[in-house]
Amino acid sequence: MPEAPRADGAAAVPDVDVVTAGGRRRIPAHSSVLGSASPVLERILQRRMQKIRDSGKPGRAVVRIRGVTDDVAAAFVRLLYAGRDGGNEESEMEEELESHAEQALVLAHAYGVPWLKRRCQEAIGSRLTPATVVDALQLAALCDAPELHLRCMRLLAKEFRAVERTEAWRFLRDNDPWQELEILRHLHDADMRRRRWRRKRAEQGTYMELSDAMDCLQHICTEGCTEVGPVGQAPAKSPCPGYATTCRGIQLLIRHFSRCHARATCPRCQRMWQLLRLHAALCGSLPDGHCNTPLCTQFKRKEQQKEAEKAGDGDGDGRWGLLVKKVKAVRVMASLGKRRSPTQC
Numbered sequence: 012m013p014e015a016p017r018a019d020g021a022a023a024v025p026d027v028d029v030v031t032a033g034g035r036r037r038i039p040a041h042s043s044v045l046g047s048a049s050p051v052l053e054r055i056l057q058r059r060m061q062k063i064r065d066s067g068k069p070g071r072a073v074v075r076i077r078g079v080t081d082d083v084a085a086a087f088v089r090l091l092y093a094g095r096d097g098g099n100e101e102s103e104m105e106e107e108l109e110s111h112a113e114q115a116l117v118l119a120h121a122y123g124v125p126w127l128k129r130r131c132q133e134a135i136g137s138r139l140t141p142a143t144v145v146d147a148l149q150l151a152a153l154c155d156a157p158e159l160h161l162r163c164m165r166l167l168a169k170e171f172r173a174v175e176r177t178e179a180w181r182f183l184r185d186n187d188p189w190q191e192l193e194i195l196r197h198l199h200d201a202d203m204r205r206r207r208w209r210r211k212r213a214e215q216g217t218y219m220e221l222s223d224a225m226d227c228l229q230h231i232c233t234e235g236c237t238e239v240g241p242v243g244q245a246p247a248k249s250p251c252p253g254y255a256t257t258c259r260g261i262q263l264l265i266r267h268f269s270r271c272h273a274r275a276t277c278p279r280c281q282r283m284w285q286l287l288r289l290h291a292a293l294c295g296s297l298p299d300g301h302c303n304t305p306l307c308t309q310f311k312r313k314e315q316q317k318e319a320e321k322a323g324d325g326d327g328d329g330r331w332g333l334l335v336k337k338v339k340a341v342r343v344m345a346s347l348g349k350r351r352s353p354t355q356c
């Protein structure tokens with residue numbers, strides 16, 4: 012039995028007997044240690060101690076730990092002693108958790124010992140396999156153990172094919188279809204969340220590319236770059252830092268657009284139209300209103316007409332408006348980033 016320290020350095024005399032299921036084993040313990048570790052044990056011990064005091068007879072209070080084997084009950088008491096000083100007896104604790112983490116989790120939940128619950132969840136979670144995950148998941152539900160539940164669901168999502176082949180999963184499927192359905196629903200939800208996140212990330216990438224294209228278009232139409240520049244002005248000869256990634260592609264598009272005879276149906280010209288229209292939508296927020304970008308004024312006027320019509324009949328260009336908003340948001344975020352680290356056009 013571990014010893015409870017006293018203020019004078021000597022070990023205190025045990026005043027509690029922890030009795031295991033069936034009364035086969037009595038483990039001497041200290042009410043101060045058990046009571047401080049568990050509020051449930053504290054309440055039980057207060058009642059038992061009061062009874063002893065009222066009877067006027069000497070003796071130790073008795074606490075019964077039911078529902079587990081003698082070894083597990085003894086291990087639980089040792090764990091409460093090992094954890095009382097915040098991890099002074101770490102190796103002993105590791106040893107007990109190695110052998111009895113599952114049953115210790117049940118006791119830690121029943122007797123309200125949060126730190127032990129956490130340690131048990133870590134120990135069980137660290138050795139999860141496809142063969143043990145179904146039982147661990149049920150244990151997590153029984154003991155209200157969210158960290159363990161999360162680790163189980165992660166493993167299920169990652170290795171579901173292997174889990175499906177285990178005896179535990181077959182037993183669950185045959186005997187608890189509701190639980191099976193709940194797990195499958197959870198996996199489906201997690202998969203949907205992952206897909207949504209990937210889609211959102213891809214969308215953000217597209218908005219970022221459009222934002223870069225807007226910067227480039229403005230750069231070509233104000234300073235010019237290598238071969239393309241504003242009307243009546245020689246373009247800057249040296250390529251900008253973003254020439255290879257964005258600027259060259261925009262320049263090729265502009266040159267094609269200026270020569271193409273099938274703009275109404277040509278996909279490349281349609282793309283250029285969209286870039287020019289997007290520029291006009293974003294350019295509207297500039298304070299001086301002057302702009303070198305081709306068709307900017309015409310697009311602005313057209314948008315104003317559309318706005319007026321929209322106000323009249325209540326109909327709007329929802330998807331386009333949303334695209335403009337998203338690119339604007341990306342540009343705001345990018346400009347905040349650039350304030351910290353200046354980069355190319």
Ligand SMILES: [Zn+2]
Binds near residue numbers: 230250253259
């Ligand atoms: Zn450039």
Ligand SMILES: [Zn+2]
Binds near residue numbers: 271273274277279281
């Ligand atoms: Zn074309």
Ligand SMILES: [Zn+2]
Binds near residue numbers: 291295302303304308
């Ligand atoms: Zn403009």
